[in-house]
Amino acid sequence: MARVALDLLGGDGAPEVVADAVVTLLQDDADIDLVLVGPPDLAVELLTVRGVSLARVEVLPAFEVVPMDANPLEVLRIDAAREVPRVSVMVAALAVNSGAADAWVSVGHTGASVTAAVLACGKVPGMTRPAIAVVLPAIEGPVVLVDAGAFLDATPETLTQYAMAGWSFARTLGVVEPKVGLLNIGHEPGKGDELRSLAFEELAARLPPLGIDFIGNIEGGDAADGLRAQVVVTDGFTGNVLLKGIEGTVAWAAHRIGGAYGDLAPARAVVREVASGDFAGGMLLGVNGVTVVGHGSGSANGVRACVRLAARAADRGIIDSTRSLFASLVVEDGG
Structure with missing residues (x-):
């Protein structure tokens, strides 16, 4: 059973959609314990109105968020130095660390x-630095896209680290032997800009000795079918553009198909299914604590999906498996 700390204050629809998600989680997910992070009085009010027994949810006090126009590092360094941190994301992350x-x-x-x-x-x-991994709604899924936006730029070395962490994550999702592909503008070696060319060489040299199958370059369409690769590696800028493009394409296709058949209900059901699955959240890989970052609209179903993904990753030991893989890299390097 996993114990998941949930930020009550984060997101455009917070705190209401988070509280709505708590209701469904308590009804449907008996194997997940919830720790709600936010103002205790507000948490009690939101849960009481929804008929939730306060005995079933622990509340960790937090009263502040990082403003969208602020530098997160500056704000959170100050908060971490306080005797009692007040920013909700810091309180939640510290709960995992402790x-x-x-x-x-x-x-x-x-x-x-x-x-x-x-x-x-x-x-x-x-x-070197963390990356966000998103599970794409592929035809032959799951397909892990990494980095989906934690850092905009990358080097051949960080892309190799992303590939390793993404491969480990894919295995926790049940993919037995994930294949890794480098997102590019063509399948042939030598395609792309300097970063892609150098990364291809680095991945081809570093991954096979670790038992990781690097298949070379893949195109954007390959990420949607999951046939060639189950781990798609790219920089955070490109990955985020691909992610947002997929979100828009799913919505567009559902609308057009529903309109053509005169019934939008089935198409909308597909969109809801995608939005409420693993696609709703990004796993932050490379940190010593299971962290899921939501993206998209932040609906109650999306929040619930993020919590379920976090619980599953914790139960399946994603942190230990990632550490073990990187430890083997040190041995391979003779460290």
Whole structure:
């Protein structure tokens, strides 16, 4: 059973949609314990109105969020230095670091969530910086896209680290032997810009000795079918553009198909299914604590999906498996 800390204050629809998600989680997910992070009085009010027994949810006090126009690092460094932190993402991340929770979730400010996770939990040794991994709604899924927006730029070395962490994550999702592909503008070696060319060489040299199958370059369409690769590696800028493009395409296709057949209900059901699945949240890879960052609209179903993803990753030991893989890299390098 996983214990998940949930940020009450993060997201455009917070705190109401988070409270709505708590109701459905308590009804449907008896194997998940919830720790709600936010103002206690507000949490009590929201849960009482919804008929939730306060005995079933622990509340960790937090009273502030990182403003969208603020520098998350500056705000959270100050908060971490307080005797009692007050910012919700920092309180949630510290709960994981202290062992009070097994995982934490926020659907708020992505930069703040990434920064809080690094400050509170630290990075996995061997991982230069974390990356966001999103499970794409592929035909032959799951397909893990990494990085989906934690950092805009990348180097061949960080892309190799993303590939390793994404491969480990895919295995926790049940993919037995994930294949890794480098997102590019064509399948042939030598395609793309300098980063892609150098990354291809780095991935081809570093991954096979670790038992990871690197299949070379893949195109954007390959990410949607899951036939060639189950882990798609790219920089955060490109990955986020691909992610938002997929979101828009799913909505567009559903609308057009529903309109053509005169009934939007089935198409909308598909969109809801995608939005309420693993696609709703991004797993932050490379930090020493299970962290899920929500993206998209932040609906109650999306929040619930993020919590379920976090619980599953914690139960299946994503952190330990990632550490073990990077430890084997150190041995391979003779460290």
